[in-house]
Amino acid sequence: MGWPGDAGVRTAARAWQECLERERRMAGNTVEAYGRDLRQFLHHLQGRQGPPGIADLVALKPRDLRAFMAARRAEGVGGRSLMRALAGLRSFARHLERDGHGTVAALGAVRSPKVERRLPRPIPIAAARAMTGADVRAGETREPWILARDAAVLALLYGSGLRISEALGLARRDAPVPGIDAVTVTGKGDKQRMVPVLPVVAEAVAAYLAACPHPLPGEGPLFVGARGGPLSPRIIQYAVAAMRAGLGLPDSATPHALRHSFATHLLGRQGELRAIQELLGHASLSTTQLYTRVDAARLMEAFDAAHPRAGTAPIRPAPGSAERSRSR
The missing domain is CATH 1.10.150 (DNA polymerase; domain 1)
Incomplete structure (x- = not known):
């Protein structure tokens, strides 16, 4: 057009x-x-x-x-x-x-239309762990180094909370390998931030580097495609789609959902909201605060499932609330 x-x-x-x-x-x-x-x-x-x-x-x-x-x-x-x-x-x-x-x-x-912000849908911890390993795709007819590559990328998404563009934007010289506990990434708006790297994530990157058959110049991309060129995000999206059926996950389980899961699982283990904001590279705390709503929703689901009176007990108004409502 x-x-x-x-x-x-x-x-x-x-x-x-x-x-x-x-x-x-x-x-x-x-x-x-x-x-x-x-x-x-x-x-x-x-x-x-x-x-x-x-x-x-x-x-x-x-x-x-x-x-x-x-x-x-x-x-x-x-x-x-x-x-x-x-x-x-x-x-x-x-x-x-x-x-x-x-x-x-x-x-x-002219005002922008009001839009209900969608709550991120985290992936269960066991499934997220499985997605970041090569074993879950062992039955596929793919070269082992490609399986190791995909596992390393997904490990960075879930283990460090990176966007897929941030993981694929890493240069070979900045590879987070064992002995390196943090990496600097470039996020939205060309802003840089430092994120921690877990030992298991560094090991996944090292396993990929050891198996990769292509030369990886220091200035070039860390993650490459089957022919040695820059890796497309679509390839990682396809890899995750291939895992979903075997792990019983819905279509909402995408590479970006691993980043959401990183934040939600940290919050569920008493992670501090401001710290999570810094790790995710959110410009506004209000964006990160979505995860408090996720955690609250999960808490209510647990309450409904476990409380003996859940679903049957009437909700009683607080003392005096009826009188206050009549007086309005």
């Missing part, structure tokens, strides 16, 4: 995407999604008033944006996608403002 709008808008849109990739260093799929959302918005405007120019964008009214959001809702687009679309439009508007075209004031007057 080409860029709608006049020549000025098309030039600005391409420059904006290049800026997101090179200067902001956004993930490729995020840049692609933002670009798709902007194209859809420009097509929406073009269908109503003809090819929009930059002056038309600066002069937008809140009703123009609300009409676009309503049209997308009618097409079955959910709140999360609409929230991302607004974020992309605001990013493009900031780009226009930086280039001296003026402020798209309408975007500041």
Whole structure:
């Protein structure tokens, strides 16, 4: 789908995407999604008033944006996608403002749709441990070094709480092998943080290095594909999908779920929330606080399963609550 709008808008849109990739260093799929959302918005405007120019964008009214959001809702687009679309439009508007075209004031007057934050679904401890070892895939017709590689990547996700992009972004010279108890990773926004490395994780990485048949230059990637090139995240996703049936896990058991499990299992063993925030590289504590809700939900499940009166005992109001409700 080409860029709608006049020549000025098309030039600005391409420059904006290049800026997101090179200067902001956004993930490729995020840049692609933002670009798709902007194209859809420009097509929406073009269908109503003809090819929009930059002056038309600066002069937008809140009703123009609300009409676009309503049209997308009618097409079955959910709140999360609409929230991302607004974020992309605001990013493009900031780009226009930086280039001296003026402020798209309408975007500041439109609220993002409310979206219920999904609770992360942790993987059971026994299953998470099994996923980080090569034995669970022993029956597959894969080369042993590939099984060792996948196990090492998953061990970093569960043992150190890394994002898959962070694990695959490690250079060979930074390999966390036995004797190294921490590694520095580059996360979102190009921010670096140091995370601890458990001995069992370091051993898994060492086992992969010993088995890997490809040369691994110090400046090159630590984890490589079957032909020696950089390893794609999709390969690890396929590996986890292959394990799910054997371990009796749902589709929600993904590589990223191992990172969620790292946080939830730490919290369940009295891990301190601020420390977990630092380990995960969350910019906001509110993101990490999702895991307190996970832990509370698990606690209530245990209560319902174990308490003799669970499910049968009436819930009694606190003393005085009835009187307070009548007086309101």
